Amino acid sequence: MTTRRLFVQTGVAAGALSAFPFAAFAQAFEQAKIINGFPAGGTADACSRVIADRLGHTAYAKNAALVDNKTGAGGRIACEVVKSAPPDGSTLLLTPYSCMSIYPYIYSKLAYDPFRDFAPVSIVAVMTHCLSVGPMVPASVKTVKDYLAWAKANPDKASYGSPAAGSTPHFLGALLGLNNGVELKHVPYRGSLPAISDMIGGTLASASTPTGDALTNHKAGKIRIIATSGATRSPFVPDVPTYAEQGFPELTADEWFGIYAPARTPASVIANANAAINATLKDKAVIDTLAVSALVPRGSTPAEMDKSQRDEFTRWGPLVKKVGFTAES
Helix, strand or coil: CHHHHHHHHHHCCHHHCCCCCCCHCCHHHCCCCCEEEECCCCCCHHHHHHHHHECCCCCCCCCCCCCECCHHHHHHHHHHHHHCCCCCCEEEEEEEEEHHHHHHHHHCCCCCCCCCEEEEEEEEEEEEEEECCCCCCCCCCCCCCHHHHHHHCCCCEEEEEEEECHHHHHHHHHHHHHCCCCCEEEECCCCHHHHHHHHHHCCCCCCEEEEHHHHHHHHHHCEECCCCCCCCCCCCCCCEEEEECCCCCHHEEEEEEEEEECCCHHHHHHHHHHHHHHCCCCCHHHHHHHHHHCEECCCCCHHHHHHHHHHHHHHHHHHHHCCCCCCCC
């Protein structure tokens, strides 16, 4: 229901208005803030900025939102900041589902509860992850099986970088090695781009990252994407077969970025933010901008987002246990 309709229905008398929470009929924010936990230039940052730019001039906010990159700890710092923000909807979190559905299994002292400290607003975009190799790996390595054979023959070089310990790309790489009896040394980075830089420089063999973070250098011929994690081929690298196509269906993962508000944010504010975000995702300019980072827009209701988070939480529990990784390991 729109702000105007709520206002009319409750009447204009001060006494009548006082019977309703202010958030139910509040005017749009002057300027909201979107916090994400990853460095500028990466996929999370790109997703944050395209949404922030379009939140202005909507019923939710008068001006484009500010983007604040609270980097570090694999996105946990950003989650902690938003957890403690005023529950009025002026501060939002953009995060991949790994911070909410995987981290509870690997951090025994996680400083936030993904199910109690946040209110889902909307899924924003879906990404695949990819395995890419750099100049250290011979050009003859064209498939995942080729890569595993090379890694087995070159154990001193068989390393892969990921954007963070405990991230979905980290576990995809760990499961690849574990399930196939090949030791792949994991090298966690603070975001994907430093890992890709080291891979291009020849000090890192491979990287498991969001596809969008590797796309530009793949197209430039500096690295080679040899697999993607989606249920179907990525439209951004349609010539690259998925893990499943290459015989590794257990590595199928389409990960989403979602927007959260602090817990106890009024439902009316959540609904207002959800409407603004979902309208934004239908804009062709937004669709085209997200595509540059290999992101496919996908909106949702708060309830749909909550269910997806819980489904992923259930799915990843046994996989994390199988890998055996914890923050203390």
